[in-house]
Amino acid sequence: MDAGERLKHSFGATRVDEEERRRLIRETFAGVAPRYDLMNDLMSTGIHRIWKAALVRHGRPNPEDIVLDLGGGTGDIAFALAASAAHVLVADPSPQMMGQGQAREGQMREGQMRQPAPGITWVAAEAEALPFTDGSIDLVVISFAIRNATNIERALGEIARVLKPGGRFHCLEFSTPQPWLAPFYGMWSRTVIPVLGAVVSGERRAYRYLIESIRQFPDQAEFAGLIAASGMTDVSWRNLSFGIAALHSARKPWNSHSPPPPTSFAPSSSKRKSRSARMRTCEAPTSPARQFRFRSLVP
Numbered sequence: 292m293d294a295g296e297r298l299k300h301s302f303g304a305t306r307v308d309e310e311e312r313r314r315l316i317r318e319t320f321a322g323v324a325p326r327y328d329l330m331n332d333l334m335s336t337g338i339h340r341i342w343k344a345a346l347v348r349h350g351r352p353n354p355e356d357i358v359l360d361l362g363g364g365t366g367d368i369a370f371a372l373a374a375s376a377a378h379v380l381v382a383d384p385s386p387q388m389m390g391q392g393q394a395r396e397g398q399m400r401e402g403q404m405r406q407p408a409p410g411i412t413w414v415a416a417e418a419e420a421l422p423f424t425d426g427s428i429d430l431v432v433i434s435f436a437i438r439n440a441t442n443i444e445r446a447l448g449e450i451a452r453v454l455k456p457g458g459r460f461h462c463l464e465f466s467t468p469q470p471w472l473a474p475f476y477g478m479w480s481r482t483v484i485p486v487l488g489a490v491v492s493g494e495r496r497a498y499r500y501l502i503e504s505i506r507q508f509p510d511q512a513e514f515a516g517l518i519a520a521s522g523m524t525d526v527s528w529r530n531l532s533f534g535i536a537a538l539h540s541a542r543k544p545w546n547s548h549s550p551p552p553p554t555s556f557a558p559s560s561s562k563r564k565s566r567s568a569r570m571r572t573c574e575a576p577t578s579p580a581r582q583f584r585f586r587s588l589v590p
């Protein structure tokens with residue numbers, strides 16, 4: 292069975308149908324949202340911040356860029372990119388996860404944090420059905436979220452569709468570590484993470500899903516193949532922490548009216564609802580310039 296088919300029907304190690312998988316994932320993130328950021332720090336001993344910094348460095352937008360942080364959750368990446376982009380959108384199906392980010396942005400607006408509020412647009416949407424017009428986004432980033440897409444091929448197709456020709460895609464995700472590391476990593480995953488999940492967030496099942504879904508996810512080369520099959524080009528990746536995570540990058544071809552056949556890829560170094568329904572799910576952009584810009588993204 293190929294990776295796309297395998298992911299569609301698995302909630303971690305349990306076989307489920309597609310609808311059930313989507314429901315369980317929504318339930319999982321609703322449950323972990325209040326403690327999500329704290330758990331990330333504990334589980335990864337803070338290393339997720341280094342990985343995310345690598346994504347932000349790679350993805351650095353141009354000042355006129357419209358950026359989409361897909362599966363953006365509590366907004367870590369969106370906040371980091373907002374300083375250098377014209378506008379950042381977060382799209383995520385979990386109102387609870389985005390609620391945490393919106394609360395953080397509220398604190399910025401009230402001056403309770405050192406960072407000024409960037410005015411992010413929060414959109415309730417799944418990667419498989421993005422409510423944006425074709426060729427409207429300069430940069431799509433996705434961090435630790437593509438694994439949750441039930442139809443990964445459709446999600447990658449949607450990313451390719453909404454990118455402008457020449458637009459960039461960067462994906463940070465857990466991957467397959469080097470063989471010498473696998474036993475230690477396996478032990479940490481099997482023992483420490485579920486216990487932390489149970490004690491800190493009270494959500495043992497959610498953290499078992501995390502570990503099992505990482506195991507199900509395609510390795511670096513297979514995932515690069517899926518990106519290439521979506522019609523994106525210049526696909527490459529670099530391993531982070533010996534392959535525990537990987538940062539895949541690609542670009543939409545300049546002359547892409549129809550997806551070309553899969554192109555070459557290699558490691559870079561060692562490395563639709565109705566329009567009104569969609570609009571209702573979005574927080575109103577703050578400035579008139581942003582309202583204009585955002586409306587132009589919605590078909």
Ligand SMILES: C[S@@+](CC[C@H](N)C(=O)[O-])C[C@H]1O[C@@H](n2cnc3c(N)ncnc32)[C@H](O)[C@@H]1O
Pocket residue numbers: 316320361362363364365366367368382383384385388416417418419433434435436437439440441
């Ligand atoms: C592990 S969190 C990552 C959040 C954030 N990007 C980060 O790096 O901290 C995964 C996110 O994927 C979202 N998600 C679940 N299913 C999705 C889908 N089909 N499309 C896009 N995002 C999805 C969840 O709601 C959740 O916010």
